[in-house]
Amino acid sequence: MIEHFIAFFIGFLIDRIVGDPHRMPHPVRLMGRVIGLLERAFLGKDSEQKQRNEERELFLGALLWVIVVSLTFAVGFAIWFFTHLYSSYLGIAVEAVLTAYCLAAKSLKDESMKVYDALEKDGLDAGRAAVSMIVGRDTDVLDEDGVVRAAVETVAENTSDGVIAPLVYCFLGGSVFGLVYKAVNTMDSMLGYHNDRYEYFGKFAAKMDDVFNYIPARISALLAIGASLFMGKEYSAKGAARIFGRDRYNHKSPNSAQTESAFAGALSVRLAGDASYFGKVVKKPYIGDDTRPIERKDIKRACRLMYATETLCVMLMLFLALVISILYYR
Known part of the structure; x- marks a missing residue:
């Protein structure tokens, strides 16, 4: 148990300091290749499904999900078991690296700040x-406010999907649970689209991602509200709580607007609204109030709030780990 908590904290530090090295092998990229191979094997290469069999596609999509999750769990558990069996130090090191691979805080900050730097x-x-x-939206039609808003929304939504949710699963079940969560999230990212090819085939993956993210999304929003209390005058914890209570379901997904609403309230800006995808405008409700115009610096502010939310989460988890350890070894 102590080894697990040590590996968890080291993994958090690795991600915060190093992030994801682009030139090194990454388990999520390997998952993507496996998902792609199975998808082509089950659906074929023809993107136009001329003869639809909805039940068959739903079954095959569910089967792909079960195969990928089972394979990820088996490989992750084998790595954890044999490395710890060989050496506690090796086990901690490998679990810490895999935990870092499951997290995306620094990568999220780096990629969103590229938008800020490009605009500047x-x-x-x-x-x-x-x-x-x-x-995923059409960006060539965005004005500067739209570009900034899209970046802030990405930071807000992925604070749950890419930071807090994997932290929760890694804390509960080490890198094994963390990798399983990443597999679930990756399948949704690759297959969970409302288009001709994936409307039925990707439905199970999309629904299971909603299930796996349901509690973490709400934890993320509450942590963001709590973090806003310590962030200074540029952030409003009261606004975060108010907009979260009002707008947290202003999205088709039951989870996406949870952290977006908390961030919108904390920053006192309005997010979401209509967006264009593949040349088609999709109507979406707004999240937050148009208290002030959104500006480039809101990307920086969103990144700081994301980091503060993650830090608060880790602090609470380490406190819980200390309590559990004291009770366990008492």
């Missing part, structure tokens, strides 16, 4: 290009 140095077109790397 090279203007709107560069900002559009930078934000296109982290969002």
